[in-house]
Amino acid sequence: MDETNFSLTQLQNWMQGMLIQHVPVSTELVEVSQVVNASKRLSAVKHLDIYRQSYIARLRACMQNQFGALAYALGNELFELFADQYLDANPSGSYTLNTLGQKFPAFLEQTRPDAGEEEKETWPDFMIELAGFEYALSEIFDEQAIENNTTPTNDAPDELLKLTPVFHLFHHRFPICNYYLEFSQGKEPDLPFPEESFCAVTRRACKLGLFNIRGAQYYFLLNMQQGSTVEEAKGELVKTFNFSRTELDKVWIDWRRNFIASGFFCLKEADKFGK
Amino acid sequence: MDGNKDKYSDTVKNLPNPGLGLGLRSKHFNYILEHNPAVDWFEVISENFMDSGGRPRHVLRQIAEKYPVVMHGVSLSIGSTDPLNWEYLTKLKNLAHEVKPIWISDHLCWTGVNSLNTHDLLPVILNEESLKHICNRINQIQDFLERPVVFENPSTYLTFKQSTIAEWDFLRYMSEETGCGLLLDVNNVYVSAFNNDFDPVHYIHQLPHDRIVQMHIAGHQHCGTHIIDTHDRNVVNDVWNLFNLAWQLTGGVATLLEWDSNIPDFEAYHAELLKAKQYMSGLAGINDIAEKLPDEEAAVSNPVDFLVSDILG
Incomplete structure (x- = not known):
């Protein structure tokens, strides 16, 4: 030749x-x-x-x-099948491998086995949510942020509290955070049934923290994430969900203690220096 | 351009020999920070840190304060016919500004074209056209980074019919034309020699030894008909013997043990590196490069899964 x-x-x-x-x-x-x-x-x-x-x-x-929990949930054979199809359709265009799975959750959505069916199965929804969560964690792990903020003490006034620089909220149709936590602790979780869940992910001293939270806490923290002060976020919760302000003020004592212990809050910069 | 070439060439010749080093892997972060082990220097994979705003970068800052660091890249793609990736190069330069590495290295290879990346170190065609193309790119990169870059001979699994220049000569011409430095990966020479039917001893003899600023040693997997550069096990005797030869010919340069898959605990990794001391004098066994029996399990060349952030680490 x-x-x-x-x-x-x-x-x-x-x-x-x-x-x-x-x-x-x-x-x-x-x-x-x-x-x-x-x-x-x-x-x-x-x-x-x-x-x-x-x-x-x-x-x-x-x-x-990058998708260890998803690979466990799907089983290696099925995971490899999806991964191979994904890599065929989405060859890497980046110098870094950290973004290799960026489009994987969307790919799983587009290629779900019941895409043409009117009645959808629930397990693909779980897998898609889990994939999205795992990829989000990898992004949060490397997120650019200055983490030298001061952690408040339990007696810090509410008006000095703000969310820590690396703080993310998730709302899922499945208990995704629980499943991920069990997997990462070396347990062998079963595929869960649908169950609305909420979680917060923080990064303190460069380490990720994953916390299951309640729906009301999610919406409170979401308001703070959008710029509200503690007082404004409480007001929004009362207005939107018709909560009793008195009851909210009672539970706030526990929420606040737990949020501070979990690293959700840091002190506002200007106030730290008495300005 | 010639002025810069001479400047880079002089810089390369005056680079220090920091001694015996290890690759910095996330699995060992805590151990290193807690124990400050007596390692001479660390080599970091540039791409693992250049985009990190979290733990990897935070750890690297601490380690760079205590140890000499070399930045070793896998995505420069010096042989590619795609345009240079200035976004990547800017991040590389920024990382170097922060870490202050004693040098920056990458591979004589290409990783992809048409804006794609195979994340493999693919072999370059070795002829006049590619030599000119690569030297032109090295000149641009060195001027942008304002320092010479050090290039490693990759492990190769094929050769091209159109190649007309031996790899050792290609590396020599490259360094002469640009002033760049060379990183001699002794294990890669052994792997490529077995796969492509050349004599590894001859290869090492033919290199421009005054341009070599660093050596790599590593483990590989023998598959009978070919060898895969797996970086997942101890260094074989044949590679140690080649290292001994290269040590004599270069007069001794910075040496690093690569281990990227099935990474052992830090102490075992360090102990394997320290075996190098036995091969840093004398000329024992250099003619004793024997073929080894094949290993059994399937192998993947250039494992890269360690390049994905270990968020649970």
Whole structure:
């Protein structure tokens, strides 16, 4: 077979196509043996196959690393099937592997097995929510933030409290946070039934904290996240959910203590210096 | 450009030898911070830290205050025909400004084209056209980073029919044309030599030894018909013997043990590195490069799953 005279660009396009697009070697116009040398132990095709096989295995391992709980929930075989399809459809375009799974939750939504059915099964919803949560955690882990804020003491006035710089709220249709926590503690959680759940994720001293919270706490903290003070967030809760202000003030004592202990709050900068 | 080439070349020749180093892996963060182990220096994977606003970057700042650090990248893609990624290079420069590495290194390879990244260190075609292309890119990058870059010979699993230059000569011409430094990965020489039918001893003899500022050693997996560069086990004797030869020829340079998969605890990792001391003198066994029996399990070259943030670590 004659040697093919590729330009650099042509050669790189050809080789990348062989890796990423899973182009069957025999259907290519250019035979591998025209481009790649055989050695005394391997044919040209076998040499190229080392790269082809490693490409998908390597990225699949990264996906498994980034979506460990999802891989457990789906089982390795099904996870690999989804991951391989995803990587086929969404080859990486980034210098970093941390964003490899960025579009995976959306991909799972688009390709859910019951996409064409009127009656939807619930397990794909769980898997999609879990995938989204795991990817969000990886983003929060690396989020740019200055974490030198002062943690308030229990007697700090409410008006000095603000949310800690790395603070995220989640509202799920399944007990996603519980499931993730059990998985990360080495337990073997069963697939859960649908059950509305709320959680907060913080990062303190560069470590993630995951906390299950109640619906009312979620909406209170959501208001603070949108810029409300403690007093304004309480007012919103009373107005929106028709809560008794007296009852809210009673439970606020416990909420406040728990929120401070969990690292949800830090002190406002200006007030820290008495300004 | 020639002025800069000479400047970079002089810088490379005057780079220090920090001694025996280890790769900084998230699994070992706590151990290092708590025990301050007697390691001469650490090599960090640039991409693991350049986007981090959390723990990896926080830990790196602390470690860089106590140990010399080298930044080793996997995404420069010096051989690619895509345009240079200035966003990536800017982040690399910013990280270097913060960490103050003794040098920055990457690989003689390409990782993708058409804005895609295979996250593999793919082999470059070794001919005049690619040499010119790569030297041009090295010049631009070194001028942007305002420092010489050090390039590593990759482990390769194929050679191209269109290649006309031996890899050792390609590396020599590259360093002569740009003033860049070289990182000799002894294990990669062994792996590539077995896979592509050349003599690893001849390869090491032919390199421009005065351009080599660092060596890598690592474990690999022998699959019978080929060897995969797995970085997941102890260094084999044949590679230690090649290291011994390279040590003699270079006069001794900074040496680092890579371990990226099945990473052992820190003490075992460090103990494997310290074996290098036995091979830093004398010329024992350099002609004794024997083929090894194959290992059994499936292998993946250049494992990269350790490059994904370990959020539970």
